[in-house]
Amino acid sequence: MRYSCSRALEGSILLNGSIGKALLVNCVEVVESFRTKNGGSMCTSIPPEDTKYKNVYPTTITDADGTKLVIGTKKFNASITSSLRLHAPFNSEVGPSAMSFNLSDSSKAKVTTIFVKGSAWKEAAEIARNNNLYQLRTRFHQQSTYFLCRASNETVGNLAARPYTIYTLAEWDNGNDNADYRTAFKLFQTITINVICGNPRLEKYTISSLCNEWKLCNELKVEGTAVYHIFQLVLTQFSDDTTFIIIIGNKSLNHKLQKLANLLAPAITKANRSVKQAVLQAYAR
Known part of the structure; x- marks a missing residue:
């Protein structure tokens, strides 16, 4: 319904x-x-x-x-x-x-x-x-x-005229590919896909891979950024002998993801400025 x-x-x-x-x-x-x-x-x-x-x-x-x-x-x-x-x-x-x-x-x-x-x-x-x-x-x-x-x-x-959300901004093609926001949004996108597809867990490998990809693609140091700090906090959720953590019911993970979402709000606002123009163009035709 x-x-x-x-x-x-x-x-x-x-x-x-x-x-x-x-x-x-x-x-x-x-x-x-x-x-x-x-x-x-x-x-x-x-x-x-x-x-x-x-x-x-x-x-x-x-x-x-x-x-x-x-x-x-x-x-x-x-x-x-x-x-x-x-x-x-x-x-x-x-x-x-x-x-x-x-x-x-x-x-x-x-x-x-x-x-x-x-x-x-x-x-x-x-x-x-x-x-x-x-x-x-x-x-x-x-x-x-x-x-x-x-x-x-x-x-x-059409895709250009739909508002961006925390789950879809990873696909924004007008942003900086190496920016903090893109790596963070990839994390949210992965989490969402896993839950919807019936695999509600976050792999340790996912976090590690995103951090490594981030470092390799970024000419600037990323270790000092607020986004990177939260990624490291998420990694502490994994013990030495675990390869994944459950997403649903995990309040500790949720607390960190909420902090990350707050940091990403300005990026969503910026992306949605382009959506406003796309909406006006659609009705101008």
């Missing part, structure tokens, strides 16, 4: 007459993101009783990961990661924060209209009826992290 819902929402339009703004949804990611603290929910996207649509609530939330425009339900959040402003000259926004369409005011959020594209709804219904689909946040030790569902509007369905 997560795959179905992500498909249903791509290409949709959010319209809020009270603020005179409309937003075209280019890319949406459906995730289970409800957390609790001291027994209570931290999430503000759970739909109130008086929403325009029963159990569906487009809103702006702020959590530990920043400010996000989401379509909240009682089961999951649909995070809008790429959008196009329609109430003014074309301006694309890539990333979870759509600052030109802020719905933090609940009175405005409750009256926002959602127009769903007919072709997307039809395909979503077909996906919902398919019982053969395998269901695949940043909690790298939890299986649900690797269940991320994403759908893109057809107009921006």
Whole structure:
């Protein structure tokens, strides 16, 4: 159903007459993101009783990961990661924060209209009826992290116009091949592939090989960088007689991967600037 819902929402339009703004949804990611603290929910996207649509609530939330425009339900959040402003000259926004369409005011959020594209709804219904689909946040030790569902509007369905994530930036072809970020993203890419393919473990050889490759390709010393330091901390997870560690349920590994992810955030932001231009070019044709 997560795959179905992500498909249903791509290409949709959010319209809020009270603020005179409309937003075209280019890319949406459906995730289970409800957390609790001291027994209570931290999430503000759970739909109130008086929403325009029963159990569906487009809103702006702020959590530990920043400010996000989401379509909240009682089961999951649909995070809008790429959008196009329609109430003014074309301006694309890539990333979870759509600052030109802020719905933090609940009175405005409750009256926002959602127009769903007919072709997307039809395909979503077909996906919902398919019982053969395998269901695949940043909690790298939890299986649900690797269940991320994403759908893109057809107009921006090409690779150049899709937002980069921590799992895909290893393929960015406009960056520096020898940069810290590329080696680190290769690690995340390997971890993701292993989990999705049913081999949820990290080989010691993988870390050692990436470090060696990094040193050979880099004219500058890498030992002093923050990324390299975290790689060495990951290596300490392996005892002398072990060749791999389990990923799922490994909170110690997760703690190090979260630090690494924070260091890589600027690289994702930089890469997504090129995505903004690709989105505008797609609609200019």
